[in-house]
Amino acid sequence: MREKALSILVLVMLGTVSAQKVTIPIPIGVSVAQTSNVALLGREQVIGAQIAEQFFNSQGGINGTPFKLYFEDTSGDEAGAINAFQTQINRNKVVAIIGPTLSQQAFAADKIAVEAKVPVIGPSNTAKGIPQIGDFVTRVSAPVAIVAPYAVKAALKLDPNIKKVAVMYAQNDAFSTSETGTFQDTVKAQGLEITTVQKFQTTDTDFTTQVTAALGTKPDLIIISGLAADGGNLVKQLRLAGFKGLLIGGNGLNTANVFPVCQQYCDGVIIAQAYSPTAPGSLNAAFRTVYKNTYKREPSQFTAQAFAGVQVVVTALRALDKQKKLDQWDLPELRVALMKQILSGRYNTPLGPISFGPDRDIIQESNYVAQIKMDADGKNGKFEFLK
Amino acid sequence: MEAFFQTYGFLLVYMCLQALLGLSTYLPLMAGQLSLASSGFYAIGGYVAAILSTQVFHTSGAYPIGYLLLETLLAGLLSGVVAVVVGIPALRLRGIYLALATIAMVEILRVVSLNLSITGGAVGIFGIAQPFSSPLGYMWLVGPLLLLVMFFAYRLEGSRIGRAFIALREDELAADAMGINPTYHKVLAFALGAMLAGVVGAISAHFLNTWNARQGTFDVSIAVLAYVLIGGSRSFAGPVLGGMVLTALPEVLRPLKDLRFIVDGLLLMLAAIYLPQGLANPNWLARRKTAPVREKT
Numbered sequence: 050m051r052e053k054a055l056s057i058l059v060l061v062m063l064g065t066v067s068a069q070k071v072t073i074p075i076p077i078g079v080s081v082a083q084t085s086n087v088a089l090l091g092r093e094q095v096i097g098a099q100i101a102e103q104f105f106n107s108q109g110g111i112n113g114t115p116f117k118l119y120f121e122d123t124s125g126d127e128a129g130a131i132n133a134f135q136t137q138i139n140r141n142k143v144v145a146i147i148g149p150t151l152s153q154q155a156f157a158a159d160k161i162a163v164e165a166k167v168p169v170i171g172p173s174n175t176a177k178g179i180p181q182i183g184d185f186v187t188r189v190s191a192p193v194a195i196v197a198p199y200a201v202k203a204a205l206k207l208d209p210n211i212k213k214v215a216v217m218y219a220q221n222d223a224f225s226t227s228e229t230g231t232f233q234d235t236v237k238a239q240g241l242e243i244t245t246v247q248k249f250q251t252t253d254t255d256f257t258t259q260v261t262a263a264l265g266t267k268p269d270l271i272i273i274s275g276l277a278a279d280g281g282n283l284v285k286q287l288r289l290a291g292f293k294g295l296l297i298g299g300n301g302l303n304t305a306n307v308f309p310v311c312q313q314y315c316d317g318v319i320i321a322q323a324y325s326p327t328a329p330g331s332l333n334a335a336f337r338t339v340y341k342n343t344y345k346r347e348p349s350q351f352t353a354q355a356f357a358g359v360q361v362v363v364t365a366l367r368a369l370d371k372q373k374k375l376d377q378w379d380l381p382e383l384r385v386a387l388m389k390q391i392l393s394g395r396y397n398t399p400l401g402p403i404s405f406g407p408d409r410d411i412i413q414e415s416n417y418v419a420q421i422k423m424d425a426d427g428k429n430g431k432f433e434f435l436k
Numbered sequence: 437m438e439a440f441f442q443t444y445g446f447l448l449v450y451m452c453l454q455a456l457l458g459l460s461t462y463l464p465l466m467a468g469q470l471s472l473a474s475s476g477f478y479a480i481g482g483y484v485a486a487i488l489s490t491q492v493f494h495t496s497g498a499y500p501i502g503y504l505l506l507e508t509l510l511a512g513l514l515s516g517v518v519a520v521v522v523g524i525p526a527l528r529l530r531g532i533y534l535a536l537a538t539i540a541m542v543e544i545l546r547v548v549s550l551n552l553s554i555t556g557g558a559v560g561i562f563g564i565a566q567p568f569s570s571p572l573g574y575m576w577l578v579g580p581l582l583l584l585v586m587f588f589a590y591r592l593e594g595s596r597i598g599r600a601f602i603a604l605r606e607d608e609l610a611a612d613a614m615g616i617n618p619t620y621h622k623v624l625a626f627a628l629g630a631m632l633a634g635v636v637g638a639i640s641a642h643f644l645n646t647w648n649a650r651q652g653t654f655d656v657s658i659a660v661l662a663y664v665l666i667g668g669s670r671s672f673a674g675p676v677l678g679g680m681v682l683t684a685l686p687e688v689l690r691p692l693k694d695l696r697f698i699v700d701g702l703l704l705m706l707a708a709i710y711l712p713q714g715l716a717n718p719n720w721l722a723r724r725k726t727a728p729v730r731e732k733t
Contacts, residue, residue: 084697121690124697127644127651131446131571132687139443156562156646161446164570176559220550221649223558248551 069380071144075116077362078137080148080158081172081355085125090351091150094172095120097348097355098147100339105359111366114375118359123149127157134158138165144366144383145170145391147358152176152223159186166381168388170358173351175224175300180409185388187405189357189398191323191413193224193300197231200297200321201239203418203435204270207319208295213244215268217259217283218275219301220248225274228299232272244268251279256286264290274299281310288314295319303432304349313427317420320432324350324400325417327434333399347431348399357398365390445572447687449643452578454683456636458663458675459585463629465669466598467622468605470531472657473522473538476545477630479652480518481511481637486561486647487554499565499642504577508638515634519627527622530608542657549649560648564641574643581639582676585632589672601625666707668714677716 079098082091102118110116119141123130130149137143138161145168149158155174162169163183171179171188180186205211214236218229229246236243244266247259263271264287271287271294273280280302287296288311296318298307303322308315326337326347336356340348366375369383369390378386395404401415419432441448457474464471485507493503526537549555556562568574592598600621603611612618641647659682667678685703689696707715 083694120693122693122696124686127646128446128450129686131644132450132690135443135446136690139439153560153562153646153648153650156560157644160566160645161571178562182563221546221558223560223648226558 069142071375071378071380071383072142073114073376075111075114075366075375076119076141076143077116077359078119078121078134078141078143078146078148079355079359080121080123080130080133080137080146082125082129082150082154083120083122085129087125087150090173091123093349093351094150094355096340096344097172097352098359100336100352101356101359101363104335104339105363111363111375112370114370116363116366119143123154123158125151127154130154130158131161134161138162138167142380143167144380144387145362147172147355147362149174152179155179155186156182159183162186166388167384168362168391170361170391172355172358176227184409185384187392187409188411189361189400189403190354191411191416193228194231195413196300196321196323196416197228198235199416199418200299200319201232201235201272204295204297204319205239207435208269211269211295212242213266213268213270214241215245215247215263215266215271216243217247217249217263217271217273218299219251219279221250221252222274222276222301225251225276225299225301228301229272229274232274232297232299236272241270249275249279249283251276253279254282256283259283260286260290260292263287264292269294270297271295272297272299274301276301277304277306278310281307281315284318285311285314297321300350305346305430306349307421308423308428308430313423315421315430316423319435320419320421322350322417322419322432323413324353325419325432325434326353327432328399328401328415328417330397330399330401332397336399353399357396357400357403360398361391361394361396361403362387364396365394368394441572444687445570445575447684449571449574449578451680451683452575452582453636453640453643454660454663455676455679456578456582456585457633457660458667458679459589459672460629460633460636461660461664462589462669462672462675463632464622464625465664466593466605467601467625468608469527469622469626470535471538471626471629472535472654472661473519473541473626474629474633474660475652475654475656476538476542477515477519477633477652478637478640478656479542479545479549479649480515481508481634482641482647482651483549483555483561483637484511484514484634485638485641486564489565489642490561490563491554495565498569499567501567501577504567504639504642508635511634511638512631513634515637516627516631519630520623523623523626523630524619527619527626539654539657542652542654546649546653556648558649560646560650561641562646564645564647566645567642571643574639578639581635586672586676593672597621597624662704666704666714668716670713671716673716674714678714681715 081094121133123133147170152174159182163185169186173190219225298318298320392405404412418435422433423430460474600616663678664675668674
């Protein structure tokens with residue numbers, strides 16, 4: 050009995066891979082947070098992936114072969130992400146995985162995919178070091194370091210007299226803490242003075258302490274790195290306390306969800322965007338129309354990035370299918386070839402043209418800076434391009 | 437069979453780790469101390485292992501098991517020391533007040549780890565070296581540890597100290613009057629639980645490959661308390677069973693897609709209503725065992 054158990058374990062550890070063909074429709078995994086407090090982002094990603102599934106399948110899928118998305122919920126934690134990835138790889142036998150939602154989850158779960166040699170595309174992982182997890186990891190989300198500096202430059206263009214800058218960030222949010230670092234470096238590089246750095250939590254609602262401390266230093270510009278609810282509230286409270294200068298919101302505020310939070314006080318906030326709904330390109334127009342018709346609002350960055358993730362996999366599969374019909378491939382062989390193909394391509398996505406560098410990280414050619422313009426009643430607004 | 441282990445190897449080990457975490461909350465509860473601090477010590481343990489393995493021990497290839505054992509030892513010791521320091525003043529509080537104080541401790545640890553650069557801030561520490569080639573490999577470490585701790589808890593329940601714990605739980609004044617030192621025993625129970633949580637944290641950091649401030653939070657405290665309450669708080673089998681069942685349930689229910697957490701919650705509610713003593717009811721097990729004891733008295 051003991052020998053048997055031992056031999057099973059040894060077999061498992063060797064990770065014996067039996068040659069299996071790719072199933073039709075081609076299975077592609079999407080593992081994002083459909084539950085937990087991260088689901089606010091995860092649901093947007095599910096919608097983006099579903100729009101892509103419909104859109105590309107109606108174009109004939111992969112040169113006539115349909116593909117199917119398998120959704121496995123990661124929930125909000127690391128263990129959930131690992132469980133979802135295991136299910137995708139071993140049960141659903143997917144050719145690639147799009148996910149997970151959070152960078153922290155990626156650090157835990159991507160390792161599993163790397164060991165199984167399954168391509169992973171991070172739809173919203175922006176932390177430093179994501180592609181470095183392993184050979185099979187890449188992302189369609191531009192790392193924070195790239196997007197943030199544009200916003201500071203745009204603010205300086207609007208008001209060249211800016212000298213003093215106050216910086217505020219959500220210290221319990223991984224994205225915001227990395228983003229504020231980039232913002233602070235940019236501010237220093239522009240020769241401006243950082244008067245104070247204030248921290249808050251994404252769960253905070255009252256920012257009196259931070260607002261008083263920041264306004265006490267008489268800044269010309271305030272830069273906020275946070276998420277929609279806390280960032281929006283902070284904007285509102287800064288304006289109510291009498292701040293008249295320019296405000297920059299980080300990428301976490303790049304969502305229409307901030308409008309109901311700060312209402313008319315949102316007006317004029319400069320936002321660094323990795324995606325803009327009004328970006329040119331016929332694919333973005335088609336994507337935006339489908340989204341707007343169903344949900345009656347503008348698509349968010351998370352939706353567009355998930356769409357782009359599916360698009361990258363489908364485009365790469367189409368190229369491989371031309372070399373050899375997909376149902377002729379062995380699954381492990383296809384997974385390895387797919388990763389190579391993904392990295393070598395250039396893709397015209399709703400995010401603009403993207404490709405991948407030698408370090409497997411995304412090269413996103415267009416980044417956007419927008420300014421929020423609120424309607425007169427302060428209920429609705431839009432992001433207006435700054436060039 | 438092989439495919440099963442490939443898919444669920446991670447889950448099986450994770451179930452054992454959560455069972456151990458359940459036991460770490462059960463130990464102070466044995467002495468009547470409602471402590472939610474386990475997740476805090478779990479976080480400390482995880483950071484000890486994460487920092488040591490990424491910044492102190494530089495290795496290439498598979499991470500030596502010896503280093504991992506050393507980390508777990510240090511994590512356990514550090515957690516134990518912190519528990520004694522925190523426990524002596526905190527354990528003057530009772531019931532819900534102690535629970536609040538321990539929540540405060542967990543929250544302080546979380547904010548500290550968010551603000552230190554050595555703990556990696558909000559992103560945390562990642563790329564932690566792996567001693568085993570697959571998640572299931574951790575079973576060689578976690579399996580024996582769980583059995584060992586279960587055996588320890590089983591023996592503890594029958595020992596002098598264990599009986600002192602139970603006496604304190606039932607009536608602290610009466611126990612004090614009978615010559616049981618309440619402070620000593622309460623701190624001992626608290627520290628034992630803390631050491632166990634620290635050890636589990638150290639293993640978990642390797643197991644999850646990353647460690648961050650989202651690991652030992654209030655949410656984890658509540659989840660672990662649920663292991664004990666749903667599993668049963670009157671014998672060591674309760675937290676073990678509770679930890680395993682509650683961890684496995686969301687994965688077992690995965691085919692239900694969006695409904696899985698609704699069904700999960702429903703099952704927990706039914707368990708709480710119809711099995712108020714927990715899944716592992718000692719009365720069922722002990723019916724045969726208690727008979728001879730009664731003869732003696």
